[in-house]
Amino acid sequence: MSIADPATVREHLLVAAAAGHPLTYSELLERLGHAFTRPKMRALCKTLSAIDEAAEADGEPELAVLVVRQSDGLPGQGWWTGSWEKHRFTGEWTGPAARRLVERLQRDAFRYWQERGPS
Template sequence: MSAAGLLADPAEVRAILIASAKAGEAITYSETLALLGHDFTRPKMRALCKVLAFVDDEAAELGEPELAVLVVRQSDGLPGQGWWVGGAKKHGYTGLWEGPKAAKLIRRLQKQAFDYWGRQG
């Protein structure tokens, strides 16, 4: 995938997510868009998801834990549908995209990012 035509520079989004991981905190779609200079709209959120997929593809190539899982809905602290469509399958998860089982998977994946980036200084 080419970075051309994306909502934001993947390197900028990656830096935001690494800072979030180092802080040990998830970040909402709205907060992420605001840091990129955008108001929250559904089309902007969907465009952000394309950048997140690009960032995760790069992380995988570098042997790093995924970062898109850190971007969550304000309402329930879980990633949106865009993450679940690809992310859940990648982890062999076939359950509901919300609720305790979904939250357990997300907490485990977020912890991997928190632990990895927390050690990076």
């Protein structure tokens, strides 16, 4: 399955959101049939950005925030640099304030998709 196919990647994110749990970058890449590599992760991040742009246009909560690092359960640098302005978050990308923001956004996605179910 293609990392660059927003519809395919989105389906995996919708299932995770409806189940109420985030995915690590490795888990999502594995579900797409790929081993984790940095180039594949960067390609995935571009697709995640496109998915979130479409979600915003459709009035849906963002989904890229559900993809997190295994080490600390937070999104990677690409998510932070792509969304800091939208969320007006100027703190550290790790730590309690970052975790609160991520958990709030994840709860929004979980709640939204648990009520609707994956498409």
